Amino acid sequence: SAGTYACFAPEVKCCGARHVSVTTALGVLSKPALIQWAADCAEDDARSWTSEWLGRVAVSSADVVSTTLCHALDSMGTQKWRTAHVRARDKAAARGTEVHRIVEALAQCREPATIPLEVLPYLDALRRFCDVEKPIVVHSESVVSSRKGYAGTLDAIHRVANARACLAGHADCGEPGLVIRDWKTRGNESKARLYGEDVLQLAAYRYATWMRSPDGTIRKMPRIDAAEVVLLWPPTGPSDPGYRIERVRADREALAMFFHALALYRYRREQEGDRR
Numbered sequence: 001s002a003g004t005y006a007c008f009a010p011e012v013k014c015c016g017a018r019h020v021s022v023t024t025a026l027g028v029l030s031k032p033a034l035i036q037w038a039a040d041c042a043e044d045d046a047r048s049w050t051s052e053w054l055g056r057v058a059v060s061s062a063d064v065v066s067t068t069l070c071h072a073l074d075s076m077g078t079q080k081w082r083t084a085h086v087r088a089r090d091k092a093a094a095r096g097t098e099v100h101r102i103v104e105a106l107a108q109c110r111e112p113a114t115i116p117l118e119v120l121p122y123l124d125a126l127r128r129f130c131d132v133e134k135p136i137v138v139h140s141e142s143v144v145s146s147r148k149g150y151a152g153t154l155d156a157i158h159r160v161a162n163a164r165a166c167l168a169g170h171a172d173c174g175e176p177g178l179v180i181r182d183w184k185t186r187g188n189e190s191k192a193r194l195y196g197e198d199v200l201q202l203a204a205y206r207y208a209t210w211m212r213s214p215d216g217t218i219r220k221m222p223r224i225d226a227a228e229v230v231l232l233w234p235p236t237g238p239s240d241p242g243y244r245i246e247r248v249r250a251d252r253e254a255l256a257m258f259f260h261a262l263a264l265y266r267y268r269r270e271q272e273g274d275r276r
Contacts (some may be wrong), residue, residue, distance in 0.1 A: 096184075178223070182201065
């Protein structure tokens with residue numbers, strides 16, 4: 001809650017201690033693209049609402065439209081559009097969780113029990129990913145925790161044939177190993193890009209100390225051989241795979257950069273506490 005996780009490290013008595021969420025700590029980084037994204041969310045929401053409203057209201061002139069619309073806006077307020085980006089973020093998070101569940105089922109040659117409407121556009125891409133990449137799900141939606149005081153929920157750890165490629169950039173050697181993967185759903189291929197914080201997030205997860213599986217089992221974090229971000233979008237046709245795998249250098253250097261962000265986050269919290 002509130003950007004933290006309850007400590008579950010088995011070697012210490014945590015006494016209610018809470019660890020900072022990885023994504024919350026990375027929130028201190030400058031992300032200019034998010035400003036435009038939030039504005040776009042508000043615009044899309046306003047256009048959708050206005051179009052729906054015009055379809056319900058029978059009016060005879062432009063003046064009547066303007067007057068009636070102003071009254072409707074006064075009664076509704078603009079808070080709905082101001083928080084459009086929050087709803088979009090939560091929707092994307094829920095969609096991501098469903099994507100993990102469906103991939104896990106398809107990887108085990110099972111049909112998903114349910115497929116939410118918001119995931120349907122991505123279904124062909126998910127099937128193609130499982131057919132081509134043939135992942136073996138080792139862990140999924142597990143919470144990781146570090147002695148350094150941070151925690152988070154990783155998307156998946158898969159066993160794949162060519163995982164043991166050096167994170168410094170050497171060619172694949174073909175040996176099986178464990179890959180930590182993070183899913184990023186995008187609206188289309190043109191928006192399927194990596195961000196710097198994606199690498200730092202994976203590095204923090206990769207070098208965590210403990211892992212707690214959804215069934216409650218706590219174990220030490222396994223050795224991870226490679227880190228990848230899977231960018232997913234609704235395919236536009238048979239020739240469009242709908243996904244792209246980006247292998248990233250989530251190494252010790254990236255972990256050090258994450259610790260800088262974590263230190264800045266803690267400094268800001270201390271300063272805010274002093275002001276209060």
